[in-house]
Amino acid sequence: MIPFFFTRLNHLNFQFAGEYRRDCNDMHNGVLWARVSNLSKVIIATVKLPPVRKLSYLPMPFFDPNMREVLKVPFVFPRASGQGDLKAAGIVASWFGKLADFRGTSFPVSTAFPAIGNAVEIGENIPLDRNGTLPSGPTLFEIANPNDRNGTVLVVTGQNHKEVEIAARVLAFSSDTLGDVPFKVVSDITLAPRKPYDAPAFVPTDRPVKFGELMSAMDLQQQGGAPLGINVPFRIPPDLYRWKQHGFPLKIQARTPVAAAFEHEGAHLDVLVNNAYVQSFPLFSDVFWKKVEGHLPGHQNGLMTFDAALPPWLLFGGRNQLDLSFNVLPIDRGACRRTSDDFIAEVDSTSTFDFRKSYHYATLPDLSYFAGSAFPFSRMADYSQTAVVLPAQPDQGVSTAFLNLMGFLGGATQYPVVGIDVVSSSDLGGLSSSKDIIVLSTLDQLGAAKSLLSRSAYEINGQTIRLGQKTLLDGLWYLFQDRDNAGQHNNVESVLNAPIVNASLLIGGESPYTNHRSVIALLADRSDLLPQMVASLLDRQKLPAVQGDLVIKNGDVFTNYRNTRRYTVGSLPLWIRLEVMLEEHVVLVILASLFGAGLLAVGTARWLRAYAQRRLKRKLPGEDDPIDT
Secondary structure, three states: OOHHHOOOOOOOOOOOOOOOOOOOOOOOOOOOOOOOOOOOOOOOOOOOOOOOOOHHHOOOOOOOOOOOOOEEOOEEOOOOOOOOOHHHHHHHHHHHHHHOOOOOEEOOEEOOOOOOOOEEEEOOOOOOOOOOOOOOOOEEEEEEEOOEEEEEEEEEEOOOHHHHHHHHHHHHHHHHHOOOOOEEEOOOOOOOOOOOOOOOOOOOOOOOEEHHHOOOOOOOEEEEEOOEEEEEEEEEOOOEEOHHHOOEEEEEEEEOOOHHHEOOOOOEEEEEEOOEEEEEEEOOOOOHHHHHHOOOOOOOOOEEEEEEEEOHHHOOOEEEEEEEEEEOOEOOOOOOOOOOOEEEEEEOOOOEEOOOOOEEEEEEOOHHHHHHHOOOHHHOOOOOOEEEEEOOOOOHHHHHHHHHHHHHHHHHHOOOOOOOEEEEOOOHHHOOOOOEEEEEEEHHHOHHHHHHHOOOOEEEEOOEEEEOOOOHHHHHHHHOOOEOOOOOEOOOOOOEEEEOOOOEEEEEEEOOOOOOOEEEEEEEOOHHHHHHHHHHOOOOOOHHHOOOOEEEEEOOEEEEEOOOOOEEEEOOOHHHHHHHHHHHOHHHHHHHHHHHHHHHHHHHHHHHHHHHHHHHHOOOOOOOOOOOO
16 A cells, blocks of 8 residues: 555445356345455554644644544643642643543643653743743743653643643633744633533524534435434533423434435334434325425425424433434345445434523432533533632642543533632632532541531541431431432432442532532542542443442442432422422322311311301391291
């Protein structure tokens, strides 16, 4: 193979041609087949060219969109600065998380450069050259890895923590405007304030959204044999509430193959959401008005419109996929006359989702919301209503877990975490009471942050997690909370006192400062276990185990619990809130109805008795006159 045929993304294609008879050879007959062995090899001899280090190439060489394995970018902090540079590093990590959302990220932290490969170095007053020249402002530049001449180190620095953060913010939002240079002093950028639920990752809920806004027209067209599927991925906030569970409108416009070459009978389009069947539509119709519609001015030939609805109970908070499966077969014309079974299916880019007429309302704590889409923190794309509480001197394990978490948050909203606050667990005075809180710590460094879990059902005492009944009402609540909304048991226990040994925890609860605000705590007895818990949020096979208000990860085993009193976020109209309240408290409604019926019966009986007594005491005209015999 000639080298200039190669690009960054390459495909090796094999085409088989064969025959089994001379007079009539059906290329689709099962007699003809071929197999390429999995032992086949492609041997390529290459020589690495010296790397060209220019900021205009970013995010290369750190991120290659054609790769599929987990993105691993080491972060280097030249000096132990506590939490000083972690926010800037978190912004850069969330930028990588946004880019590599489809494959996951890992950001191991160290104070030394890796032996091989690329890295990001972040800190204040990092020398610009061998002469020790210090930065004069927010600065970005690339140098060779001292341990690997083919590796590149991206340096994010400045004269102080504020300038380092400015350099990180410019990198995350303006990497394509840095210029064809290896070094640049940058100026701060102004970002418009974000609004709730306007994250680029989420489908807007205030207007119909075209498929063409979510993927290219080329991806909405496929060619091949039946059944032929077109997949439309989309994300929604997990707190969408629809009255009476009515479906969300879906308008599909599709084009089908040439009608003369394919069977009309049985040809249909199947609509599925997250691999669950929703509805089917016939692709060919002999209805009179359909034929007339095809001849109207402005009508596109072959374009058919289908109106469907997406059931809310089939949608997940976060990632979803709409599958459109075209089932069409070619007309069998007999021996030697068979037509090709390949056809082109196309979904028009003007097809729309419509999530209007829905409300934002959710019942928490529910860790599945956090694992699926970082909710409720992802309400704001920049996480400007979120604070992360870290130990005063986070070690490498905690720092790695923090950066991995920032990558997860950036991927959830497709927006860097420029608005997040980083607070020390030794000084909660800087923690705003109006924010949602994430606690990330080892048990021995938790300190005053233990108080942030005061409105959850769990207490951390040293190396032990404890659950106890606080009041009689709590005990009664536990009795009626053995199932969640899906009817699944949640390991509700009235007493729990368990040691935490080689395990990590994920705890959810309501903020002790403000109602309807949330606290999520990621804890472990060892700091090296914290990155493993964060990695579980990126593992789709492990996500189903992350639910309830407590998840204990012991090795590869997950155990979930649900014990904490529920609270709500969002709002509903009064008439819907009344309906929700009645649905959630059916037993109380029945008891209230019986009590009301009893009061009505007692009141009615007393009224009738009093009426009878008054009637007996009443003297009628002529009542005392003698009877005329």
